[in-house]
Every structure is written in C-alpha cells, then in structure tokens.
Amino acid sequence: MSINVLFAAPPERWEAYQPHLNRAFSQLGLNVDLALSFPPEDVDYIVYAPNSPLQDFGPYTHAKAVLNLWAGVEGIVNNATLKIPLARMVDPGMTKSMSEWVTGHVLRYHLGMDRHIVNPDQSWVPHTPPLASERSVCILGMGELGQAVAEVLVTLGFKVSGWSRREKPLLNITMHHGGAGLENALSHAEILILLLPDTAATKNTLNAQTASLLPKGAFVINPGRGTLIDDQALLDALDSGQVAQATLDVFRVEPLPQDHPFWTDPRVTVTPHIAAETREATASEVIAANVLRCEIGEPLLHLVDRDSGY
Numbered sequence: 001m002s003i004n005v006l007f008a009a010p011p012e013r014w015e016a017y018q019p020h021l022n023r024a025f026s027q028l029g030l031n032v033d034l035a036l037s038f039p040p041e042d043v044d045y046i047v048y049a050p051n052s053p054l055q056d057f058g059p060y061t062h063a064k065a066v067l068n069l070w071a072g073v074e075g076i077v078n079n080a081t082l083k084i085p086l087a088r089m090v091d092p093g094m095t096k097s098m099s100e101w102v103t104g105h106v107l108r109y110h111l112g113m114d115r116h117i118v119n120p121d122q123s124w125v126p127h128t129p130p131l132a133s134e135r136s137v138c139i140l141g142m143g144e145l146g147q148a149v150a151e152v153l154v155t156l157g158f159k160v161s162g163w164s165r166r167e168k169p170l171l172n173i174t175m176h177h178g179g180a181g182l183e184n185a186l187s188h189a190e191i192l193i194l195l196l197p198d199t200a201a202t203k204n205t206l207n208a209q210t211a212s213l214l215p216k217g218a219f220v221i222n223p224g225r226g227t228l229i230d231d232q233a234l235l236d237a238l239d240s241g242q243v244a245q246a247t248l249d250v251f252r253v254e255p256l257p258q259d260h261p262f263w264t265d266p267r268v269t270v271t272p273h274i275a276a277e278t279r280e281a282t283a284s285e286v287i288a289a290n291v292l293r294c295e296i297g298e299p300l301l302h303l304v305d306r307d308s309g310y
C-alpha cells in the first residue's frame with residue numbers, strides 16, 4: 001500500500017518540488033504516491049503552502065499531518081478546520097540563506113558602506129568604522145533562524161544579545177526573555193534584527209514606545225514579518241533620527257503597495273521577501289523525514305504549538 005501525499009501549494013511550485021520530494025521519499029524507503037489531487041478521504045499527508053487554494057481541511061478525514069512548506073504558520077495556525085498536527089518548515093537551506101542575508105545587511109550598516117557606494121559629490125571623508133567587537137547587535141526571536149544568525153554574528157566578533165519568549169541560556173549571547181526583558185534587549189540594539197513569528201503577542205513589537213528605547217541612530221533589519229513593526233512609528237523614528245536606516249524584507253501587505261512611503265524613503269531599503277526562501281532540495285528531505293517519523297510512530301519534528309501560534 002502506498003502512502004498518499006497531497007501537494008497543496010500553488011500549482012507552479014509543483015514542477016520545482018516534485019522531483020526532490022519523490023527522491024527524498026524513495027531515499028528513506030517510503031512508498032509514496034505524490035499528487036496534486038486525490039479523493040480527500042484517501043490522503044495520508046498534506047504538503048502545504050498557506051497560499052494554496054486548500055483552506056478547508058474538513059474533508060481530509062484520514063490525513064495524519066499537515067507539513068508546512070513555510071517557516072511562518074500565521075496563514076494556517078488559526079484555521080478552525082485543521083484538527084490534525086501541523087509541522088512548520090525548518091529547512092537547513094532556508095536557515096543558511098537567512099544567516100547570509102542578515103549578515104550582509106548587518107555588515108552594510110556596521111561598516112557604513114552606503115557612504116561610499118552612494119557618493120555623488122565624490123567626497124573624500126575617511127571614516128573608520130568600529131570593530132565588530134565594539135558593535136551591539138540584538139536579535140528579537142531566538143528560534144531556529146535567530147540562533148543561526150547569532151552564531152554567524154558571534155563568529156564575526158559582534159556583541160550579540162537576543163530576546164525570546166521563554167528563558168533560554170545560550171553560549172556567548174546575552175539573553176533576555178519575556179515582556180520585562182524587551183526593554184533591556186532594545187536598549188543595547190545598535191543594530192536590531194526582528195526574527196519573531198507573526199502571532200497575537202508579537203504584533204507591533206517595534207512601536208513608538210519601544211523604538212524610543214533603542215540607542216539613538218539605531219539600524220533596523222526586519223526579515224521576520226511585517227506585522228512586527230508599526231509602520232508609522234518606524235517612519236516617525238526615522239524622522240526623529242532615533243532610527244538611522246531600516247532594511248525591510250516583509251510587510252503587512254505584500255507586494256508592498258506602490259504608494260507606501262517605504263518605497264520612496266531613502267533611509268529605507270525594501271527587499272521583496274527574499275531573505276530566506278524554502279529550498280526545494282533540503283526542504284523535501286525534511287518533509288520525507290517527518291512522514292517517516294509519523295509512519296513509525298515517532299513524534300513529528302517542528303510541531304507547531306497551536307496555542308502560542310508558532
């Protein structure tokens with residue numbers, strides 16, 4: 001008997017994923033029938049992207065798990081028709097990509113690269129940047145991605161602090177947690193990186209009040225989710241000089257509407273949600289490993305806690 005795995009993502013993703021998923025299943029000795037459609041009651045697992053047309057899980061009466069292709073689960077976690085376990089994507093390729101993207105933007109701000117890249121006056125003003133060991137970087141959200149980013153920044157010598165929901169001691173990183181820890185975390189954030197999930201508790205984490213806690217002239221990098229930032233508060237903080245520059249990869253509405261002030265603000269760099277795409281080859285191995293685990297009665301990896309929303 002084969003295991004029926006439904007691929008419920010926008011159809012254009014099928015060609016990219018299908019060979020990798022089939023290879024990953026067969027490498028683990030799984031006899032899988034992977035398809036874009038089955039009679040719902042015959043489906044065993046659902047490989048899922050929240051922008052898929054599938055929104056009603058009710059008919060999938062025998063499905064054992066939904067395996068999300070994205071790290072963020074805000075588009076599915078509150079779906080009342082979903083009664084089976086939900087695993088989110090933790091993909092080594094995506095993690096590497098996030099570390100590289102964030103490190104690039106941290107180094108840009110740390111070294112003051114813009115000064116020389118955009119220099120229409122041909123001004124020759126030597127400016128010696130501090131060493132990484134003299135620069136404090138703070139990461140809000142110290143999960144899979146936050147920790148991977150922190151590891152690279154620590155290796156480069158930065159003074160790294162982090163903030164998580166629960167207490168989490170980590171080597172070489174000054175950790176803060178919970179509501180009370182945020183103030184401390186922000187007060188040392190010369191470069192602030194937001195890598196929190198989008199949940200009820202994380203909306204507007206960076207707002208007028210919390211932005212005022214940052215060191216004057218801080219840099220903000222947001223590859224987490226658009227809802228983490230109150231857009232107007234960020235624009236105000238840029239105007240007051242509290243925040244010097246921001247790089248934003250994620251937005252409340254995507255694509256970012258053409259008339260949004262972020263597009264034209266020279267202090268804001270907009271990137272089109274490209275910090276860390278799920279990589280088909282490595283993500284397929286994670287999906288296959290989870291199917292195997294479920295088949296042999298092992299707990300799923302990266303299980304989402306529906307109560308906390310991530």
Ligand code: NAP
Pocket residue numbers: 071072073090094140141142143144145146163164165166167168178195196197198199201202223224225249250273274275276277310
């Ligand atoms: P994760 O492993 O679940 O980590 C989330 C972190 O946020 C954890 O450290 C968690 O604390 C912390 N957190 C959650 N709620 C909090 C709260 N209320 N207060 C303080 N800390 C809180 O997630 P991940 O894999 O690192 O991914 C993080 C996010 O990155 C995703 O949800 C997604 O939105 C975003 N993302 C963006 C891209 C992109 O291309 N731009 C790509 C992938 C992911 P605990 O450790 O205490 O649980």
